[in-house]
Amino acid sequence: MKQATTTLLTCLIWLSIPFFSFANSSAPETERSKEIWLQHRLKVKSVSFQENKKITVWTKDGKKFKGKFAIENDSAIRVENQTIQVSDITHLRVPRRSTQIIGAILSIPGAFLTGLGLALLGNYSSNQTNLEGLFSLLFGIMLLLVGGIPLIIGVPLMFLGRKFNFLTKWDMSIKEVNPVQKT
Numbered sequence: 751m752k753q754a755t756t757t758l759l760t761c762l763i764w765l766s767i768p769f770f771s772f773a774n775s776s777a778p779e780t781e782r783s784k785e786i787w788l789q790h791r792l793k794v795k796s797v798s799f800q801e802n803k804k805i806t807v808w809t810k811d812g813k814k815f816k817g818k819f820a821i822e823n824d825s826a827i828r829v830e831n832q833t834i835q836v837s838d839i840t841h842l843r844v845p846r847r848s849t850q851i852i853g854a855i856l857s858i859p860g861a862f863l864t865g866l867g868l869a870l871l872g873n874y875s876s877n878q879t880n881l882e883g884l885f886s887l888l889f890g891i892m893l894l895l896v897g898g899i900p901l902i903i904g905v906p907l908m909f910l911g912r913k914f915n916f917l918t919k920w921d922m923s924i925k926e927v928n929p930v931q932k933t
Contacts, residue, residue, distance in 0.1 A: 784786040784807075784821045786927045788842075788914055798925075799844060806911070807834060808841040824924050836922055856904030861896025 772800040788797045799805070799819075806816045807829055826833050870890030874883050914920045 784824075784924055784926050786819075786821070786827070787923050789917055789921045789923070791921060798927075800927075804845060806840055806843040809834060809838045810840055811838075821924055827924070836924065839922060840917055841913060842922070843911045843913045845909070849907045850912050850929055853904045853907030856900040857908065858904075860897045860899070860901030860904055864895050864901055865897075865915065867891070867893030867895075867897055899901075 776861055783800070785801065786799045788799075790796065802818050802819065805819050806814065807827075808814050814833055816833065817830045820828045820912050822828050825837070826835050828834070867890045870886045870893060874886040874890060882929075914921055914922075
């Protein structure tokens with residue numbers, strides 16, 4: 751009993767170490783951070799994105815880069831370990847959180863209903879002669895249709911994003927934002 755208690759306490763101590771911070775408790779430092787700033791040419795509209803956001807970038811030479819971005823300096827960003835000049839970017843796509851959530855809300859029940867429909871069709875293949883097989887066939891087809899529609903709509907919604915065109919509508923710059931408390 752004593753050994754089990756000692757082992758349990760030792761495990762709890764080892765598991766709790768990451769939750770305690772042994773860092774220097776001096777005054778917090780301030781760190782300047784930068785973000786991408788997009789300004790619409792015709793409307794009074796602006797959008798900004800902070801670093802480490804997943805983006806897709808198209809350049810003037812037709813290359814496409816996809817991944818989290820980091821700001822190198824006032825005229826360049828880094829995506830996929832490639833430095834891209836702001837002046838070379840023609841399009842930028844940023845995923846929208848709302849469409850990702852709506853896509854997941856549609857896809858999960860759609861996948862469940864589609865799977866249930868497939869299971870009922872599998873039951874029909876083993877009971878083709880009796881009435882149970884007929885109900886399995888009818889309900890299986892109905893569930894495939896009812897579940898397939900939200901699944902087909904929901905999956906692409908999870909990957910859509912807002913696309914910004916720098917050739918015609920938007921201007922891109924990198925700006926410094928207010929200091930952030932670093933602890």
